[in-house]
Amino acid sequence: MTDSFIVSVRDLTIGATTDSGRKVQIIKGVSFDIAPGEIVALIGESGSGKTTIALSLMGHTRPGCAITGGRILMQGHDVTAMDEKARSGLRGTAVSYVPQSAAAAFNPSQRILQQVIEISTIHKLMPRAQAERKAVELFRALALPGPETIGNRFPHQVSGGQLQRLSAAMALIGDPQLVIFDEPTTALDVTTQIEVLRAFKSVMKKSGAAGVYVSHDLAVVAQIADRIIVLKGGEIQEEGTAQQILHAPVHPYTRQLVAAFAPVPHSLAQIERQAHEKPILQVEGLFVGYGPMSGGEPHVKILKDVNFRLERGRNLGVIGESGSGKSTLARAIAGIVPAYRGNMLLDGQELHPALAERSKEELRRAQIVFQLADTALNPAQSIGTILGRPLTFYKGTAGAAREARVIELLDMVRLPAGLRHRLPGELSGGQKQRVNLARALAAEPELILCDEITSALDTVVAAAILDLLKELQRALSLSYMFISHDLSTVEAICDDVLVMYKGEVVEALPAAQMSRQAEHPYSKLLISSVPQLDTGWLAGLEQDPELVAAFSRR
């Protein structure tokens, strides 16, 4: 029976030893099969074990982990029973791997072609010249520019999207029966993601190999997978065809995942307004850059002539691809990167460009929350100390009053008071982000600059944070400036949206009407590139190739 499958996994368990020497089971008895030519998606949040399972198909576990039970049959051979040498023989020829970050997975000191054909060199599959011809064919099939010459470059000389496609060529050179894709588009911008997905899809169809596609993004998986396996906590929650999982999910967790994708209608927060109120933030002709100054202008110019106003109680979203300058905008407003030209008015009062020149009161009124709570929270301080510091700094609160206020803040972000005695390392990602938010709230600000605060979180956790933000807005009359590359997040919380491209605001749109009212070609391209929860979306997507070429830096 198992012979008709490329891979059969039975009761797989994988254990890990933690830093403190404790043994935990991270994969708890997983069984599934993959038929020839079929693409199976493993989907789940971080820590669900999806990458661990995928790597175990190659007989590989990350340091500290080990396969503790079950069987993995790869074309009838038991991978779990093999020694390391036999497993090496399998890797690259029977099963190969496309990594999450191709930029990190290419050796910086070797030419690309040499690395792409390395599998054929290691396993002595074919003469070098033949392998090089085959690589060039694969480059062409993956729609890479200059297929004849791109292999002579070094990894740092090509773009991220190109590297990701080159890594697919690297995986396919040995004609494997199974290709493992480990979140291969997660690090890419949405417009680049489309080309990469298309290239993967066509090349997999041509090769006839089966695939395992690991991802946390249901919409991406919907475009490429035949079957979806939903994982949580190292166990399979639900398994079914892509259509069934998307349109008729049975398991509550799957439903939650699908629901997190549904557009959430956002209504303007009801806040009492005084007549003729000044906007909470007004930015006029802002220019920002880095590096040594010469003639009043910095060496590297990032933002050019940014103008906008944010009315009290409204939320402004800033969207754009990596490198568009959206984070720099938040940093300039916060004063971390001083603007070299232009004005910023907070509630009608001019803000000094540099942080050090601002008064305590100005600092208090506008707070910034960073993307990675892990690096933003001091790992050596308890949560109570982290939240207490801004209280003492801005208000001079101390002693029992400070303790009481810390508990209140924790309650505001829906965390138990007992958490104040813990260190950041002892909290989950979602909890840390809540603490990060509570720290900003400690100053009792009127404006909060949120820099990609949900990007590092899992879908379900991120949705909960967004709900919390809305709740806090109602209770505390806050205004948010929300920076994100994720359009659906912005849609869920913002009233207005700025689209940024190469340091300029190309368009300002009402969030609810983003897709309908967008007029600038870049906004249109960006908005149409967001994957939809529909298996036919990618195939049916039509984008003007000239537009794509003009706006995606390839």
Next chain:
Amino acid sequence: MPASLNLYALIAQRLGIALITLVIVSFAVFFATELLPGDVAQILLGQAATPQAVAGLREAMGLNQPAIYRFLHWLVGLASGDLGISYVNNMPVAKLIGDRLVNSLKLAGVTTLFAVPIALGLGIGAAMWRGSIFDRVVSMLTISVISVPEFMVATLAVLIFAVWLGWLPALSYGADVSSWATVLRAYAMPVITLGFVISAQMIRMTRAAVIETINTSYVEMALLKGASRRRMVLRHALPNALGPIANAVALSLSYLVGGVIIVETIFNYPGVAKLMVDAVSTRDLPLIQSCAMIFCVSHLTLITLADLIAILANPRLRHR
């Protein structure tokens, strides 16, 4: 990309920094020796010197000129290869140092020849089989060697190999050098002692540098392509660890020329370090200064060389 990342500009910049450092160092060397207590003329003339004789000698030696003038004079001399005349025996310093430097370089060269390949091999091997018995033995030995001072190693070596076993001569210099075997015998003990001291650091740094690159995604990728452990380390990890390894080797080797004073003393080996110590006891300033400059130049050359290797080993700078 900013122009400062241009490869040639970077190399020129690095060489420029080395040159500036050299001038600063020579300044420091000159004025530090100036601060030495005692008057040369007084010491040279001994206890019976009359004040007139001392004053006359000072005048004749140019010691009455301002220090900065003497410094510039000395610097120009150095640049043109003139190291000055020894105060004590009136011989050109270059001639005094010449033979000694050859001796020191011979010892350093032989030590390098043995220590560097062995240290790199052990370091890379320990990284390749990290956590194995081999790795643990190597790590334990390097730590013990680092903790034992070299005079201890040298004295024990003499005690065991020369006194008890009688295999090797206790003195290296002046031993029979008629054949390769006797040369090896003569150099064995100082080389072993110095090798111990410098390889321990190199092994540790090499191991750490290679392990750091083994933990990168591209080495894991090589594993997932079916590469053997050997291939992973030698083809993928090692080329990317060249910079830090070159630095570790340079630091260890620069110790060889200057820091060998104890070894040269114990084995009664006439090298530069021993010459310098003798010069200090006779207040022979030109000699002290020249020796100090030799140590500084060799140190600076090695460090600069390591930096250049690190720059050239970076593909982002080599292929833009």
